[in-house]
Amino acid sequence: MEDGNKFIEVRDLHVEFDVRAGIIKAVDGMWLEINRGQTVGVIGESGCGKSVTARAIMNMVPKPGKISGGEILYHRKNKDTGEVTTIDITKLDPDGEVIRQIRGGEIGMIFQEPMSSLTPVYTAGTHIYEAVSLHRLVPVKKVGDQMVETIMTYRKVTKQEAREIAIDMLRRVGIPKPDQRVDSYPHQLSGGQRQRVMIAIALSCEPEMLIADEPTTALDVSIEAQILDVMRELQHSVNMAIMFITHNLGVIAEMAEEIVVMYMGKQVERAKVVDLFYDPKHPYTQALLRSIPKIGKRGERLATIEGMVPDPFHLPTGCVFHPRCPMFMPGKCDRIVPTNKEVASNHWASCLLYEEV
Incomplete structure (x- = not known):
């Protein structure tokens, strides 16, 4: 995409909450790019950092939380001249005039x-x-x-x-x-x-971008379909970007062009929607997709992800998913922190299975 199509770039974002019991790393190294007219879905279990990432983009992290690292680059286009200026939202005063213009209107x-x-x-x-x-x-x-x-x-x-x-x-x-x-x-x-x-x-x-945080959770399916149609209509009319946060994988498959998967504040996988659904790379994403009920399969137990989400004050060493991972490699996954690697064309995963790729 050309620079003129870029809207938001989240680079190595870190958000922390300093509470009495310790420091919670709600978002730990998030990378995200959303272009004008594009819909990016964000999925993951409750507490993985989806909503905190959204609030950070709006510079609305509630206290005692704070953005402790990274950049959120907003490519602001002048509607009259078409000139694009780049603003780092993390540097703005949360109550200042600039961010108040951005919130709601843009x-x-x-x-x-x-x-x-x-x-x-x-x-x-x-x-x-x-x-x-x-x-x-x-x-x-x-x-x-x-x-x-x-x-x-x-x-x-x-x-x-x-x-x-x-x-x-x-x-x-x-x-x-x-x-x-x-x-x-x-x-x-x-x-x-x-x-x-x-x-x-x-x-x-x-707005030029819409952040939709579980927008249709309380709605029945007919109203949900109507809301999604309104979003698409507005997206096409004003070239609106959408960040769509949900637990509903069916909705995300219908709405999004690209999907980001989060676990314990980390981005574990990012890919085009078709690639992620048909060829998921990270064991966590594979487990999420296996847990979707299949039509016509009666009498079978639903697949589940073993174990529990870890205590945010005592995260596992190495890969945070390793205690629940069916592909756990002793002495490796519990010691080495994986990094994001491009495991296929425009397909990124944070897993030691691909460290040689």
Whole structure:
């Protein structure tokens, strides 16, 4: 890809949480590249660092966490001149004017838990400006009001036009009677409707990149398909990049062009979606794919990954996956830390099985 197509480059990212019991390395050497118009999926078990990576890109790592190393290069394109300037997001003031311009208007995010993202003293529209731009809510506004404020902040429209955009976006994400629901409070909405409001919040400003953190977890399959269609439509219309975080391998196979697999804060494999599903290289990825239920196979036990995710305060030496790995090599995997190697064309894996490649 040409440099003009690059959007975000995450280089050797490290995020740590210094808590009373010790230091947790939530993200430990993450490499990621997302181009304009591209969808990159990020998968892995809970606690592997997916959401922390997303928050680091937004420069929103909650305290006592901090970005302790690496770069997050944002290739910002001027819409008028087409000139591209590179900004290291890790160097920006988390509360500064530059990052506040980037959040919401240029990089939007669908947060994982709508129950904690929306406050009961706000109606649906009230939440949008604070949730996307400031990432906190202040009383007292409606759901629709906050959507309107956000849209007017990042798009050159009147208040009435912004309200119409908000209602249309609520309609597109499957909210019934959106012209009425726009003035509702969160306690008047179901959990799935709250999730759809958060999706509408992130999409309403037509960001150049969308970070979707488990965006369809609380939704039924028909609404999920509708949401994914809206994302694709917006992606094609504004050449939007998408970072899609999920546990649903079926959705990721449908949405993503490239997949990154994480385990205990580390990137263990990265490949094009077809290559990763048909020829996974890392034992952890192979185990994840084996655990998918197969249609028509009755009476067989589902495949599982042996063992448990290790204690983050006492990580195993060598490869962190070795205590659970079926291909464990004693004296090697428990001593040597693997590095990312290109094991096939545009296919990277962090495993000692490929150290000679």
